Amino acid sequence: MKELKTCSNCKRELEINRFYNKERSLCIDCERDTAKTRMREYYSTLHGKAYQALQSARKTIRRNNYHVHDDLTVDQLVEAFEFFDHCAYCEKPFDNLSDRSIDHIVPLSKGGANTISNICIVHRNCNAKKQDKSVADVFGDEKANEIDEYMKFQRADDEVIEKISYYLDIEAKKKADKPAGYYGEFCRSASYKIEKIAVQLNKLREVI
Ligand SMILES: [Zn+2]
Numbered sequence: 174m175k176e177l178k179t180c181s182n183c184k185r186e187l188e189i190n191r192f193y194n195k196e197r198s199l200c201i202d203c204e205r206d207t208a209k210t211r212m213r214e215y216y217s218t219l220h221g222k223a224y225q226a227l228q229s230a231r232k233t234i235r236r237n238n239y240h241v242h243d244d245l246t247v248d249q250l251v252e253a254f255e256f257f258d259h260c261a262y263c264e265k266p267f268d269n270l271s272d273r274s275i276d277h278i279v280p281l282s283k284g285g286a287n288t289i290s291n292i293c294i295v296h297r298n299c300n301a302k303k304q305d306k307s308v309a310d311v312f313g314d315e316k317a318n319e320i321d322e323y324m325k326f327q328r329a330d331d332e333v334i335e336k337i338s339y340y341l342d343i344e345a346k347k348k349a350d351k352p353a354g355y356y357g358e359f360c361r362s363a364s365y366k367i368e369k370i371a372v373q374l375n376k377l378r379e380v381i
Pocket residue numbers: 180181182183184185199200201202203
């Protein structure tokens with residue numbers, strides 16, 4: 174006789190092979206449905222939207238075999254979605270989350286990097302309008318200058334992170350030859366340098 178089990182969700186009595194395994198309380202159909210629902214819920218969040226956008230950019234890079242620098246992360250995209258409360262190109266507000274899209278300022282097809290300083294958040298329509306043209310060609314010189322400043326600002330952040338890593342690296346190397354107890358000094362020295370960099374960055378922010 175075939176082993177039967179009742180799904181705790183749909184209440185159907187089914188053969189055991191309709192479950193992923195004996196211990197599962199939901200049948201395969203119901204497990205798939207709940208997984209789909211969870212994905213839909215996730216994609217309607219900011220993080221889910223950022224994840225989807227990154228996946229789609231990577232797919233474009235792979236499909237076209239673009240040899241572009243790629244270090245974009247989901248967390249950076251979440252920050253970008255939060256940073257742009259208006260479309261970077263037409264400056265009008267967004268209607269909802271699905272109205273937003275990421276645009277590569279220098280298009281991937283023109284060698285633009287998949288990196289945060291080359292990303293801005295724009296309406297789907299504005300994105301479609303720009304395609305692989307330049308910002309200046311579609312939205313004018315003034316807008317292009319403004320976007321240039323934004324890119325510089327983002328790259329400054331990258332430079333700061335690079336500098337911090339560089340200092341930490343030097344300190345870590347020094348630490349290797351030092352006796353125990355050097356750790357406290359190492360931390361003080363590193364945090365002093367990070368503070369100095371943060372001051373520089375704030376000055377730069379005021380200028381921009
Ligand atoms: Zn079921």
